[in-house]
Amino acid sequence: MNFFAAINNGLRELWANKVRSLLSMSGIILGVAALIAMVTVVQSMMGGFRKFVELRGGIEKIQISKDDLPKEQEHLAGLSVGITVRDMKAIRVGAPLVRYISPEIRAGWEQITLPGRQVNTVVTGVGPDWVPVNKRELARGRFIADLDLLQKTCVAVLGAYTAEVLFPGNEEPVGKKLKIRGTTFTIVGVLAPVDPGGPPGRGSSGRGGISRWMNNGVYIPLDTAISRFTGNEVLSALNVSVGRAEDILHAVPQIENILLQTHDGLQDFRLETNEAMLADFQKTEASFTYSLGGVAGISLFVGAIGIMNVMLASINERIREIGVRKAIGARGSDIFFQFLAEAGVISFLGGVLGLGVSFGIILAMNSILAASIPDATTATVKPVIMLAGLLFSMGVGLLAGIYPAIRAAKLDPIEALRYE
Amino acid sequence: MTDSRSISFAAGPRESVPLAVLRDVRKTYVMGDEQVHALDGVNLTIDHGDFLAILGPSGSGKSTMMHILGFMDKATGGEIIFEGEDVSRISAARRAWYRANRVGFIFQAFNLLPRLSVLENVILPMRYSRECDMREATARAEHAIERVGMTHRLHHRPSQLSGGERQRVAIARSMVNRPGIILADEPTGNLDSKNVGRILELLESLLVEGLTVIMVTHDLGVAEHARRVIAMRDGKIQEDRRR
Numbered sequence: 001m002n003f004f005a006a007i008n009n010g011l012r013e014l015w016a017n018k019v020r021s022l023l024s025m026s027g028i029i030l031g032v033a034a035l036i037a038m039v040t041v042v043q044s045m046m047g048g049f050r051k052f053v054e055l056r057g058g059i060e061k062i063q064i065s066k067d068d069l070p071k072e073q074e075h076l077a078g079l080s081v082g083i084t085v086r087d088m089k090a091i092r093v094g095a096p097l098v099r100y101i102s103p104e105i106r107a108g109w110e111q112i113t114l115p116g117r118q119v120n121t122v123v124t125g126v127g128p129d130w131v132p133v134n135k136r137e138l139a140r141g142r143f144i145a146d147l148d149l150l151q152k153t154c155v156a157v158l159g160a161y162t163a164e165v166l167f168p169g170n171e172e173p174v175g176k177k178l179k180i181r182g183t184t185f186t187i188v189g190v191l192a193p194v195d196p197g198g199p200p201g202r203g204s205s206g207r208g209g210i211s212r213w214m215n216n217g218v219y220i221p222l223d224t225a226i227s228r229f230t231g232n233e234v235l236s237a238l239n240v241s242v243g244r245a246e247d248i249l250h251a252v253p254q255i256e257n258i259l260l261q262t263h264d265g266l267q268d269f270r271l272e273t274n275e276a277m278l279a280d281f282q283k284t285e286a287s288f289t290y291s292l293g294g295v296a297g298i299s300l301f302v303g304a305i306g307i308m309n310v311m312l313a314s315i316n317e318r319i320r321e322i323g324v325r326k327a328i329g330a331r332g333s334d335i336f337f338q339f340l341a342e343a344g345v346i347s348f349l350g351g352v353l354g355l356g357v358s359f360g361i362i363l364a365m366n367s368i369l370a371a372s373i374p375d376a377t378t379a380t381v382k383p384v385i386m387l388a389g390l391l392f393s394m395g396v397g398l399l400a401g402i403y404p405a406i407r408a409a410k411l412d413p414i415e416a417l418r419y420e
Numbered sequence: 421m422t423d424s425r426s427i428s429f430a431a432g433p434r435e436s437v438p439l440a441v442l443r444d445v446r447k448t449y450v451m452g453d454e455q456v457h458a459l460d461g462v463n464l465t466i467d468h469g470d471f472l473a474i475l476g477p478s479g480s481g482k483s484t485m486m487h488i489l490g491f492m493d494k495a496t497g498g499e500i501i502f503e504g505e506d507v508s509r510i511s512a513a514r515r516a517w518y519r520a521n522r523v524g525f526i527f528q529a530f531n532l533l534p535r536l537s538v539l540e541n542v543i544l545p546m547r548y549s550r551e552c553d554m555r556e557a558t559a560r561a562e563h564a565i566e567r568v569g570m571t572h573r574l575h576h577r578p579s580q581l582s583g584g585e586r587q588r589v590a591i592a593r594s595m596v597n598r599p600g601i602i603l604a605d606e607p608t609g610n611l612d613s614k615n616v617g618r619i620l621e622l623l624e625s626l627l628v629e630g631l632t633v634i635m636v637t638h639d640l641g642v643a644e645h646a647r648r649v650i651a652m653r654d655g656k657i658q659e660d661r662r663r
């Protein structure tokens with residue numbers, strides 16, 4: 001018997017016992033559906049979360065900020081000055097795992113004026129690493145460079161929303177001049193917009209769903225901000241990022257040690273990473289995986305028993321047929337593969353039906369998620385997962401078919417023919 | 421040139437040696453302390469192109485001998501030479517090969533597969549012998565079905581046929597792989613007299629093509645058609661008569 005004849009034979013047997021076959025498939029159907037739904041939902045949750053973390057600089061980012069002193073150091077509060085340029089320089093020298101260092105000085109909420117127009121927005125002094133640490137990109141022009149800091153040049157980079165407000169239409173912002181507190185700055189670049197997700201229109205400028213809060217602002221060289229606006233070297237934020245996410249573990253204590261030195265032992269700083277978010281998310285992911293994985297596992301186990309059961313019943317009904325096949329020349333292996341092919345056909349069809357059911361589950365989950373979390377990303381089944389689900393169900397079915405097929409193959413032809 | 425088909429139905433290359441030789445063949449079943457000698461020292465030589473009828477009371481070992489001759493069962497003692505080769509101690513896979521290629525079985529209960537059509541039933545032995553592709557197998561099956569006069573029922577199920585028709589399809593199935601011998605265990609036992617006649621005619625027509633036929637029967641009238649009649653009793657050959 002060749003492969004196609006065996007498949008054809010399996011389909012025929014299945015069709016001859018439609019209801020029984022469908023019942024025996026139900027476990028496999030549920031198992032595959034749960035499996036595919038689980039992997040898809042977890043994957044889309046992962047994807048949504050990754051996007052969320054990326055928008056906040058990714059898991060490579062460490063935020064260093066001023067903190068209240070612990071109880072035992074409260075009496076030294078007068079000595080606490082916050083995070084300064086000195087800390088930044090010490091980290092640059094002493095923490096080799098840190099790849100990018102992005103100091104920020106918030107010059108304040110300023111009025112930006114151009115001939116004939118004006119806007120109020122946040123002015124921040126930053127360095128060149130601001131772009132990689134925050135995983136941002138430029139839409140046009142260039143960003144602030146090391147040389148701008150050294151020479152305290154008066155250049156500015158605009159956030160996408162700010163650029164849109166100041167230069168509506170197709171007007172080119174790069175090269176134009178603007179005034180902040182009477183100082184003239186030349187615009188050298190415009191940031192690419194970031195979309196923090198969510199339905200279009202929500203909190204956005206209304207054009208392309210650009211959200212205001214991340215796309216607002218004017219960026220100037222750090223040293224320019226110090227000399228022209230704040231007059232001191234206290235940073236409003238210091239963000240750094242490591243080359244590889246795994247380096248976070250070692251970079252954090254490294255930075256803490258350096259800061260304890262530069263702060264003369266004062267614990268007036270705090271390090272935050274996105275890891276806590278990641279841990280929270282992984283907990284959710286795990287609970288999803290376990291509950292749906294449990295359902296999938298149990299269903300597939302039940303499915304395997306169902307298939308084994310229906311195969312044994314079918315063999316019992318067809319003992320005579322097996323005897324006839326052997327009498328006209330079938331070898332044990334022919335009978336074995338005939339019944340294995342039947343198990344394969346049942347489980348493959350079960351897998352296909354399970355795939356259909358999984359679409360239903362995912363549709364339902366999507367609508368539930370959309371109703372409860374407006375920002376939720378919708379899940380779609382990837383072809384690889386469909387294929388994996390089908391292969392898995394066939395694997396389960398074939399495994400369950402082995403024992404019945406061996407029993408059929410071992411039947412003695414004479415006894416089988418005598419069987420009524 | 422002769423028609424290649426009639427050559428291939430002929431007895432094969434070893435015309436000089438007998439088709440099969442049984443020497444002191446025994447089949448003993450052990451049931452608890454008791455031993456049942458289903459075959460108790462059978463000696464028999466079967467020539468090419470012969471037509472044997474085996475008579476004997478129920479339980480005398482007729483079916484057991486057919487099973488052993490048909491590679492369905494192993495003897496517990498003695499020697500069996502088939503087409504010049506000692507087949508007394510061959511593997512299960514080798515026995516399956518002989519069943520698929522060298523012997524054809526016809527049963528009292530027809531034993532067609534109910535879910536397959538007439539054509540598919542007759543194709544089945546060629547699937548297991550793997551001697552030819554689907555197209556050739558179909559052509560050969562159609563030819564065999566034509567030989568038994570069932571061409572008008574190619575796509576019917578066995579359940580849609582009468583007993584006589586089913587047995588004719590079973591004969592087509594038994595000969596489609598061009599075996600050396602056809603073993604028929606009470607082939608007419610379930611048929612009325614009119615159909616018995618047709619089946620006997622068919623079996624006799626196979627002899628013309630050089631096939632060897634062994635037929636078990638209870639019916640003396642049926643046995644009359646054979647050229648050689650063997651009577652069995654208690655697992656032994658009691659009488660061996662050539663007509």
Ligand SMILES: Nc1ncnc2c1ncn2[C@@H]1O[C@H](COP(=O)(O)OP(=O)(O)O)[C@@H](O)[C@H]1O
Nearest residue numbers: 449456457458477478479480481482483484485
């Ligand atoms: N599997 C078996 N186990 C035990 N005894 C058997 C078995 N098969 C056949 N026999 C015995 O062998 C003897 C011959 O059986 P069988 O060849 O079927 O006789 P027949 O076909 O002539 O009626 C009988 O006594 C029968 O009971």
Ligand SMILES: [Mg+2]
Nearest residue numbers: 482483484605
């Ligand atoms: Mg019998």
